[in-house]
Amino acid sequence: QRRLPLGPALRQCCGGAVTLVWERFDDASLPETLPRARPLGPASDMPEAVARKRKAMRPGAPPALLDGWLIETPLPVAQPLWVWGAGHVGRAIVSVMAPLPGRAITWIDLSPDCFPDEIPQGVTMIPAAAPAALMPRAPREADHLILTRDHDLDLALCHAALAHGFASCGLIGSATKWARFRSRLAALGHSNALISRIACPIGDTSLGRDPQAIAVGVASALLKGGNEKMTRDRAV
Incomplete structure (x- = not known):
């Protein structure tokens, strides 16, 4: 030495x-x-x-x-983070989270054209015509962020996530959108307790609603939460 x-x-x-x-x-x-x-x-x-x-x-x-x-000591096992949607908020969140250690990011959207030309190192990009069909491939200990441009697709992903299981799940949207989703998810057979495990809206509203501000709030919640399950009281 x-x-x-x-x-x-x-x-x-x-x-x-x-x-x-x-x-x-x-x-x-x-x-x-x-x-x-x-x-x-x-x-x-x-x-x-x-x-x-x-x-x-x-x-x-x-x-x-x-x-x-x-x-x-051994290296920590990377915590899986599945990001559904490559719009402005999805891109901002991935750009913030990708350089951080301890995360294995999977990024899904409908086609290759939805993604930026350059994907951050270590991020797995998956174009999928039917994104909700990929949910069973996600580890049950994964964190999920549902950020697509399509409300029907968002609902399908929430439905699939609740059926599959997750560590935490955040959905982009307003309180009005979430109230409508709660009703529709209940009609699909999910209990109120289970539905309440999805956090909506996401981010820290005190930081603003720009994509980068949302990304900072989401990243902060994920880093503070570790592997704990997210609730609406501690939204992503």
């Missing part, structure tokens, strides 16, 4: 230091599980402080050096 100051010699001006660790792995020495703690010097019994640190570290935490031991 080698500790390097983050100064002029490395053309850095932020201060502090970084510790570099070199390791060589082969088939026999590859770790089978994470988190893992190992000494950087001669083999020794694991100190209690290291054992506690390893137990406390969550997936995705940066590697830690403690008492001459290196502790590493």
Whole structure:
């Protein structure tokens, strides 16, 4: 290992230091599980402080050096986010969410022409003539944002999402649209409790209703919520 100051010699001006660790792995020495703690010097019994640190570290935490031991955790499992619709709001939300870590974004609309020319890196684009038919392919722990230009398609997607299951689901629209949707979803056989799991309207109304403002509010709710299920009291 080698500790390097983050100064002029490395053309850095932020201060502090970084510790570099070199390791060589082969088939026999590859770790089978994470988190893992190992000494950087001669083999020794694991100190209690290291054992506690390893137990406390969550997936995705940066590697830690403690008492001459290196502790590493697995990468977190990306939380699936399915965005239905590539209009102004859909594009704004994807542009905000795509650079953030920990999200696996699937973006659906009716045809390739609906999408921008450049799709953000890591985003899976799916053109589909019948988007609601794709709902069974979504993981049941996925977050969903329903943002299409067609109210009938929005309703079909809400119906499919309620039948399939989800971690959270947000629908773009006004209170009037949501009241109408609640009635129609109830007529399709969904309970009031289940329907109430869909958040509508979405975003933070105090930020405004421009697509970018809606995207900021939606992103904030998703980041704060983690994997918790979204409700209308905590709308996307």
